[in-house]
Amino acid sequence: MARWEPNTRLRLIDAAVELFAENGYEATTVAQIAAHVGVSKMTFFRHFPDKREVLFAGQEEQVKMLHDAVAAAPASATPFETVAAAVVELAAYFPPERREPSARLHAVVASHEDLRERSAFKHARLAQALEQALIERAVPAATAGLAADLGARALREAFVRWRSPGYATDLTVLARETLDEFHEAVDLLG
Amino acid sequence: MARWEPNTRLRLIDAAVELFAENGYEATTVAQIAAHVGVSKMTFFRHFPDKREVLFAGQEEQVKMLHDAVAAAPASATPFETVAAAVVELAAYFPPERREPSARLHAVVASHEDLRERSAFKHARLAQALEQALIERAVPAATAGLAADLGARALREAFVRWRSPGYATDLTVLARETLDEFHEAVDLLG
DNA sequence: TCCTTGATGTGACTGAGTAACATCAAGGTA
DNA sequence: TACCTTGATGTTACTCAGTCACATCAAGGA
Incomplete structure (x- = not known):
C-alpha cells in the first residue's frame, strides 16, 4: 500500500497549520490544504470530520x-x-x-x-x-x-x-x- | 414602515425552535425557517450571524x-x-x-x-x-x-x-x- | 489466478453564508 | 405636491464546507 506518500494525516495537519498561519483560516480552503499534500478534498474529510478539527487532533x-x-x-x-x-x-x-x-x-x-x-x-x-x-x-x-x-x-x-x-x-x-x-x-x- | 409583519426577529426565533423541534436541526434549512415567517433567507442572516445563533439570542x-x-x-x-x-x-x-x-x-x-x-x-x-x-x-x-x-x-x-x-x-x-x-x-x- | 481489503479519487449534489444591486413604504423637506 | 432620505427587505449569483455513490488500484493472502 505504498502507492501514496505515508503519514497523510500528519502531513495534512502540518499543511493546514502552515497555510492558516500564512494566508489566514478563512482564506484557506480545504481543497488548498489537500492539494498542498497532493491529495483530494475527500481524503481530508476522511481524516477529519470538519475543517476546524484538523487543528485539534x-x-x-x-x-x-x-x-x-x-x-x-x-x-x-x-x-x-x-x-x-x-x-x-x-x-x-x-x-x-x-x-x-x-x-x-x-x-x-x-x-x-x-x-x-x-x-x-x-x-x-x-x-x-x-x-x-x-x-x-x-x-x-x-x-x-x-x-x-x-x-x-x-x-x-x-x-x-x-x-x-x-x-x-x-x-x-x-x-x-x-x-x-x-x-x-x-x-x-x- | 408597516409594510411587513412586525417583530421579524422574534418570529424567526419561534419558527426556528418549532421547526428544529419538529423536524430536527439538520433537516431544517434556514430557507425553510425564513419561508415559515414569510421572509427571505437573506433577512434571516441580517438578524442572526449564523444558523445556530438564532437559538442563543x-x-x-x-x-x-x-x-x-x-x-x-x-x-x-x-x-x-x-x-x-x-x-x-x-x-x-x-x-x-x-x-x-x-x-x-x-x-x-x-x-x-x-x-x-x-x-x-x-x-x-x-x-x-x-x-x-x-x-x-x-x-x-x-x-x-x-x-x-x-x-x-x-x-x-x-x-x-x-x-x-x-x-x-x-x-x-x-x-x-x-x-x-x-x-x-x-x-x-x- | 482470484479475491478481499483499504485508502484513495471523481463528480455531482445540498445547504450555509456572502455580496451587489434593486425595491419600496414611511416620513420629512422644499 | 414633488422630492429625497432612510431602513428593512428582496433577488440573483456566487464560494465553499461537507456528503454521497461509485470507481480505482495496489498489497497481500487463499
Missing part, C-alpha cells in the same frame, strides 16, 4: 489520559491531589521542544472565532473527563465539578505561561505552580 | 447583566457572595412561565453537537464576564477565575434542576441551593 488521547490518571490515583488522595497529579502527567507530554509548535498552533486558533469556539468545547471536554473520573472514584458530584474546573483552568493558565516569555520552559513546573496558586486561591473565595 | 444581555451585578455588589462582599448575588439576579429573569419554553429550547440544543458546542461557548462567555468583573473589583486573578467557574457551574446546574421534575419551579431558589452546595463542596477539595 489528538485531543481525545488527552481526554483518555486524564481519565486514566485520575482513576490510577491512590485511594487516599484528595480530589485536589488527584486532579493535580493528572494535570501534571498530561503536562509531561509537552516537552520544551513542543513549545514553539504549540505556540504557532495557538496563534492560529486564537485568530478566528470559529476556532476559539472549538477550543472552548475541547476545554470543556477535558474538564468533563476529570469530573467523570472523579465521580467514578465516589467523589461527591459538586466537589468533582469544582475540582475538574480548577484542574482544567490551571492547565490552561499553565499553557498560557508556557507560551509567554519570562516563564519556565518546563510545562510540568508551570502546571504545578498554577495548580498550587489556584489551590491557595480557594481559601480566598469567602 | 439575548445571551449578550445576560453577560452584561452579570457584569453589572458583580460591579454593583457592596465592597465588603466576598468573591463568593458577589458571584452568588449576580447569579441569583440573573436567575430572577427566568420566572416559572419561562420554564416550559426554556426546556423546549434546551431539548433542541442538546440534540445536536454543533449546538452543544455553541452552548459551551456561551457558557464560557458567562464565566468570562464574571471573572472580568471580579478582576475589576481587584479580586486576585486566580480567585476571580475560580469564583467565576463556581458561579457559572452553579447556574448551569440550577437550570438542569429547573427543567427536571421534582424540583422547585422558582429558579432563584434553585440557584441559591446549588450555589450553597458548591460553596460547601469547596471545603472538600482537600
Whole structure:
C-alpha cells in the first residue's frame, strides 16, 4: 500500500497549520490544504470530520489520559491531589521542544472565532473527563465539578505561561505552580 | 414602515425552535425557517450571524447583566457572595412561565453537537464576564477565575434542576441551593 | 489466478453564508 | 405636491464546507 506518500494525516495537519498561519483560516480552503499534500478534498474529510478539527487532533488521547490518571490515583488522595497529579502527567507530554509548535498552533486558533469556539468545547471536554473520573472514584458530584474546573483552568493558565516569555520552559513546573496558586486561591473565595 | 409583519426577529426565533423541534436541526434549512415567517433567507442572516445563533439570542444581555451585578455588589462582599448575588439576579429573569419554553429550547440544543458546542461557548462567555468583573473589583486573578467557574457551574446546574421534575419551579431558589452546595463542596477539595 | 481489503479519487449534489444591486413604504423637506 | 432620505427587505449569483455513490488500484493472502 505504498502507492501514496505515508503519514497523510500528519502531513495534512502540518499543511493546514502552515497555510492558516500564512494566508489566514478563512482564506484557506480545504481543497488548498489537500492539494498542498497532493491529495483530494475527500481524503481530508476522511481524516477529519470538519475543517476546524484538523487543528485539534489528538485531543481525545488527552481526554483518555486524564481519565486514566485520575482513576490510577491512590485511594487516599484528595480530589485536589488527584486532579493535580493528572494535570501534571498530561503536562509531561509537552516537552520544551513542543513549545514553539504549540505556540504557532495557538496563534492560529486564537485568530478566528470559529476556532476559539472549538477550543472552548475541547476545554470543556477535558474538564468533563476529570469530573467523570472523579465521580467514578465516589467523589461527591459538586466537589468533582469544582475540582475538574480548577484542574482544567490551571492547565490552561499553565499553557498560557508556557507560551509567554519570562516563564519556565518546563510545562510540568508551570502546571504545578498554577495548580498550587489556584489551590491557595480557594481559601480566598469567602 | 408597516409594510411587513412586525417583530421579524422574534418570529424567526419561534419558527426556528418549532421547526428544529419538529423536524430536527439538520433537516431544517434556514430557507425553510425564513419561508415559515414569510421572509427571505437573506433577512434571516441580517438578524442572526449564523444558523445556530438564532437559538442563543439575548445571551449578550445576560453577560452584561452579570457584569453589572458583580460591579454593583457592596465592597465588603466576598468573591463568593458577589458571584452568588449576580447569579441569583440573573436567575430572577427566568420566572416559572419561562420554564416550559426554556426546556423546549434546551431539548433542541442538546440534540445536536454543533449546538452543544455553541452552548459551551456561551457558557464560557458567562464565566468570562464574571471573572472580568471580579478582576475589576481587584479580586486576585486566580480567585476571580475560580469564583467565576463556581458561579457559572452553579447556574448551569440550577437550570438542569429547573427543567427536571421534582424540583422547585422558582429558579432563584434553585440557584441559591446549588450555589450553597458548591460553596460547601469547596471545603472538600482537600 | 482470484479475491478481499483499504485508502484513495471523481463528480455531482445540498445547504450555509456572502455580496451587489434593486425595491419600496414611511416620513420629512422644499 | 414633488422630492429625497432612510431602513428593512428582496433577488440573483456566487464560494465553499461537507456528503454521497461509485470507481480505482495496489498489497497481500487463499
